[in-house]
Amino acid sequence: MSKLLEARDLRKSYGNGESRVNVLNGIDLDLEQGTTTALVGASGAGKSTLLHLLGALDHPSGGTVRFRGDDIFRKSDRELAAFRNKSIGFVFQFHHLLPEFSALENVMMPALIARVPRRDAISLASALLADVGLGHRLTHRPGELSGGEQQRVAIARALVLSPDLLLADEPTGNLDMKTSDGVHALLGDLQKKHGLTLVVVTHNERLAAAMGRTVHLTDGKLELTSI
């Protein structure tokens, strides 16, 4: 197995002086290519903060993240944005689909922004929507879809530029249990099909245990709780 990502002594603080809060206090984490990691921890433990650093959405206060050996925070902002668009897909609890666009258009959007030719973007997006079980909902707008279906569209959108790493931050946080199980199962299937490296933040320890290894964030440090 080859290493996709290596975080070392990753630190993040917010605020200054007396209002300074140390959220991450030296995180070491290795992600092997094609593996799934569930990230669990209490509310406010810093799970989203860590995911944002792994996905280069924010800069750490200290430490390094190497992606295929490349120290990502040495890149300029412009290089970092290009790296992120190419290599990392994000799924959030609130998926921010564009309400006035169809499912197909929502999934195509990152591809069009990345200047993928329209015809290719349509076929990529249609295939991904079929993969997430929505091949029959291409022209529906988000408001015409259920919560679980909307999250499936968001997952398809996250995959449209073929990322190596998919980061999902409580993707089932506002779904009922049955729908959550379906979305987690889908993430597992897509991880295998696309050979993705997947990190999923979840409060649901039952789903976490079913996903692969679990790492637990507590007091700003990570503990491996299961493999």
Ligand SMILES: Nc1ncnc2c1ncn2[C@@H]1O[C@H](COP(=O)(O)OP(=O)(O)OP(=O)(O)O)[C@@H](O)[C@H]1O
């Ligand atoms: N931009 C920010 N400025 C200041 N403090 C922040 C900022 N972002 C997060 N924090 C603080 O960092 C801590 C960790 O937040 P984070 O959202 O990473 O936790 P979490 O484990 O994802 O929580 P939850 O499970 O409730 O989503 C919290 O105390 C939060 O208030």
